[in-house]
Amino acid sequence: MSVLTLGLNHTTAAVDLRGRFAFAVDQLAPALRGLHERLRLPHAEVALLSTCNRTELYCALGGLGGPARELQRAAVDWLSQIGHVSHDELMRHTYVHEGGHAARHAFRVASGLDSMVLGEPQILGQMKQAVREADSAGTLGTTLHQLFQRSFAVAKEVRTSTEIGAHSISMAAAAVRLAGQLFEDLRHTKVLFVGAGEMIELSATHFAARTPRAMAVANRTLERGEKLATHLGAQAMRLAELPDRLHEFDIVVSCTASSLPIIGLGAVERAIKARKRRPIFMVDLAVPRDIEPEVAELDDVYLYTVDDLSAMVQTAGERRQAAVAQAEAIIETGVQGFVHWLDERTTVPLIQALHQQADAWRAAEIARARKLLAKGEDVEAVLDALSRGLTQKMLHGALAELHSADARHRPEVAASLARLFLRGEVNPATPRGKRGDGA
Structure with a gap:
């Protein structure tokens, strides 16, 4: 029985490369079915985790040795085609874990120890969503189900038994802090949120706590945007209105599932001109990018991506390193339990x-x-x-x-048979007065 984890994350690949391998939630199940059909390996199991910080394939396969190598090659080839990069280029930014190492990685991810924000809780919900999608696609088998359920149990113990998540600075909180460094008082700013997903909702909650002068939510689906806007006491607008109204806002936070940038260089140039050079603070939390990277080169525009925020959130993480050792001990116990279960499955x-x-x-x-x-x-x-x-x-x-059996191996065979058939009985193959191994 083989278990394999293959992926790239914020420590191995820049945001633009990660963007090539990003999957929206509704793309996960079709992608898994396509990969599963392509593998053509009996009893193969696959699950796909895709967030702004990582894309990871979790695979399990009955048997040992060759088929596992074949599974890895097929998975890498599939990812390289998805991202339109060469096999060698992808492997330079990819990590591969097997067996207990794969379990340890999954447990660390679920517990927030492998996140850009140490101990951040969002990843656990994203992993649970990945499991639901794999189950929906019919690619989640017994081994991966066991791996993920144990991951969730370990993560729960880590969060309840350690302070790994205490006082965590999320991406949203980091964005608010940076905006506060640019604008003297956020109460005098107008904030635009582009998108209406979980990350935008989290960001909007943090900014709303600073009571800005006005807030608006722009979303492709107006109904969903209106729901979030009503909750925030903000204005809802269609995404199509964005180019004409961008100049109204001092702060723009964007995170959508679009595969292409939705805020271009030209639109931002026009907004800056209309604002008479008053600065705009922009945060692009999307992978792939929502805002064209050339926007960062404009004067009076302060653009930050998820990677740009990493230094700030890591500073907060260093203050909680004392809890990491305790969390790692909990994880190690979980790994040993899973490896034991996996060994039993081979029989x-x-x-x-x-x-x-x-x-x-x-x-x-x-x-x-x-x-x-x-x-x-x-x-x-x-x-x-x-x-x-x-x-x-x-x-x-x-x-x-x-x-x-030949004379050299006969004592070994005899001892094995005695253990199997003479447990608790006198073993004739042993010297007089001795008992079998089962005694």
Whole structure:
């Protein structure tokens, strides 16, 4: 049984490269089905986690060795085609974990230890969404289900037993702090939120706490934008209105699922001109980007991406490093438990085969006994023959191994058979006075 994690994140790839591999929630299930069909490997399981900071494939496969390597190659080839980058270029920014290392990575991700913001809670919800989508796509099997359920349990223990998430500075809080450095008083600013998803809602909540003069929500779907705007006491507007109204706002925070930038260089240039050079603070939390990167080169525009905010949030993370060791110990215990479960799973095919063989022997002996009874044979004699037939079939393979073993290996085979069949009994293969291993 093989478990594999393959991905790239904020520590291995810049935002523009990560953007090539970003999947919206409604793209996850179709993408998983496409990958699963392409793998053409029996019993393959796949799940896909895609956030602004990472894209990761979690895979499981029955068997060991070659098929796991084949799975890895197929997954990398699929990702390279998705992102339109070469295999070698992708591997320069990709990490691969197997077995216990894959479990440790999943547990650290779920617990927020691998996040740009140490201990941030959003990733746990994103992982649960990834599991739901894999289940919907029919690509979530027993092994990945077990991996993720254990990840969630470990994350819960980390958050309740440590202070890893205490006083965390999220991306939204970091954006508010930076805006406060540019504008003397946020109460005199007008804030525009582009999008209406979870990240925008979180950002809007942080900015609303500073009571800006006005707020607006621009969204492609007006109904969803109106829902968030009503909650915030803000104005709702259509995304199509954005170019004509951009100049009205001092602060713009954008995070949509668009695959292409929705705020271009020309629109921002016109807004700056209409504002008579008054500065605009812009935050692009989307991956891929919502705001064209050339906007950052304009005078009077202060543009920050998720990567630009990393230094600020890492400073807060360093103050909580004392809790990391405790969290890592909890994670390590979880990893050991999962690896033990995984090792046990490798014997499942053997156990199933043994049961099938035993059932076949039993069925054959019962059929023979019924024929004898139908002929009027004595019941006691038939039962005796049935029990003898079963025991002979069960011992045949073991005795054949013992007789065919050469002199060098025969003691080892004898000891194994004694452990299997003479548990708690005197082992004739051991010196007088000694007991079998099961004693």
